[in-house]
Amino acid sequence: GAVVSQHPSRVICKSGTSVKIECRSLDFQATTMFWYRQFPKKSLMLMATSNEGSKATYEQGVEKDKFLINHASLTLSTLTVTSAHPEDSSFYICSARGTSDTEAFFGQGTRLTVV
Amino acid sequence: GQNIDQPTEMTATEGAIVQINCTYQTSGFNGLFWYQQHAGEAPTFLSYNVLDGLEEKGRFSSFLSRSKGYSYLLLKELQMKDSASYLCAVIGGNYQLIWGAGTKLIIKP
Numbered sequence: 698g699a700v701v702s703q704h705p706s707r708v709i710c711k712s713g714t715s716v717k718i719e720c721r722s723l724d725f726q727a728t729t730m731f732w733y734r735q736f737p738k739k740s741l742m743l744m745a746t747s748n749e750g751s752k753a754t755y756e757q758g759v760e761k762d763k764f765l766i767n768h769a770s771l772t773l774s775t776l777t778v779t780s781a782h783p784e785d786s787s788f789y790i791c792s793a794r795g796t797s798d799t800e801a802f803f804g805q806g807t808r809l810t811v812v
Numbered sequence: 813g814q815n816i817d818q819p820t821e822m823t824a825t826e827g828a829i830v831q832i833n834c835t836y837q838t839s840g841f842n843g844l845f846w847y848q849q850h851a852g853e854a855p856t857f858l859s860y861n862v863l864d865g866l867e868e869k870g871r872f873s874s875f876l877s878r879s880k881g882y883s884y885l886l887l888k889e890l891q892m893k894d895s896a897s898y899l900c901a902v903i904g905g906n907y908q909l910i911w912g913a914g915t916k917l918i919i920k921p
Contacts, residue, residue, distance in 0.1 A: 743911070790855070803847075803855055 700724055701793045703804025710781055710811055718776045718807045720791030726771035727793035732764075735788040747774055781811040814838045816912035818900050823918045824890055832885045832898050832915045840905015846874050846885045847899040849914070855899055858885065887917075895919045 700723040710716050720730060732744045732753075745761075747753035747768035755761045763785075765777040774793070778785055791804040816836045824830040836844070843862040847855035859867055861876035861883060873886040885898055900912040 788852075802857065806853065808852075 701727075701791065701802045701804045703791050703807055705807060706805055707808045708810070710809070712782055712811055713780055715777055715779045716781055716809060718778075718789055718791075718809075720774045720776070720793065720804050722772050722793045722795075722802075725793075725795045727774070728771065728796045729794045730768055730774040731792045731794075732766060732774075732776050733790045733792070735790065744776075778809065781809070783811045785809065786811045814904060814910050816900055816902060816910055818898075818912045818915045820913070821916045821918065823920060824887075826890055826892060826919055826921050828890050829886065829888050830890060830917065832887075832900075832917065834883045834885070834900035834912055836881050836883070836900070836902045836910075836912075838881075838902050838904045838910055841878060842903040842905070844874075844876055844883050844903070845899075845901045846872075846883075847901065849897045849899060851896075858898075890919050892919050892921070 702721045702723055704719045708716055728749050730747050734742050734744050743756050744759045744764060745753040745755045745766050747766050749768050749771050753766035763779055765779060768774040786809055788806055788808050790806045793802055818834045822830060843860055845860050846858040848858050849855040858872055859874035861867055861874050864876055864878055866873055866875045871888045876883045887894055895918055897914040897916050899914045902910045904910050
């Protein structure tokens with residue numbers, strides 16, 4: 698299957714700082730990327746959907762000014778958690794889908810810890 | 813509203829067969845995925861069904877009935893490493909992924 702690389706896999710940051718998470722499709726062009734957050738012992742929660750070159754569509758309850766998503770190219774999307782707080786500590790996962798594919802491929806995930 | 817239901821937890825014995833069911837009610841349908849997720853890791857893709865019928869991949873098989881809004885994941889010859897959560901996800905009419913809450917599968921020796 699296609700490969701999606703997510704970086705970093707783990708990050709610890711201080712409260713009030715910003716953290717950027719990258720999601721790259723390595724062998725296909727990802728026209729659509731999804732960003733998810735997983736709360737402990739719960740399912741993945743879709744945060745936003747981004748199409749290349751367009752503004753991301755955020756799910757209800759997700760602060761777009763806090764979780765900045767950029768999808769400037771067909772192989773790269775970034776999620777920036779701004780002014781991070783301890784409650785933002787979570788597992789963040791991206792997935793990418795190509796133009797003609799309906800299958801979405803997942804990155805490895807990023808475990809964010811805000812101290 | 814859109815809804816996906818799957819059992820919260822199942823227990824099975826090593827070497828046996830287990831079937832994990834998923835029922836869905838969505839606005840539109842463009843396919844159904846099954847993912848496996850081990851604790852602390854990202855989900856990994858298992859199967860994709862868009863047409864009715866059974867798709868077999870080694871020890872894992874997935875079945876879909878669109879008219880019934882129903883799918884199942886069948887795991888054969890269970891191994892201890894199969895202990896994980898199994899997530900059912902549907903691509904809705906707007907091509908967004910709609911996730912079930914996942915089924916935690918516990919394998920006992």
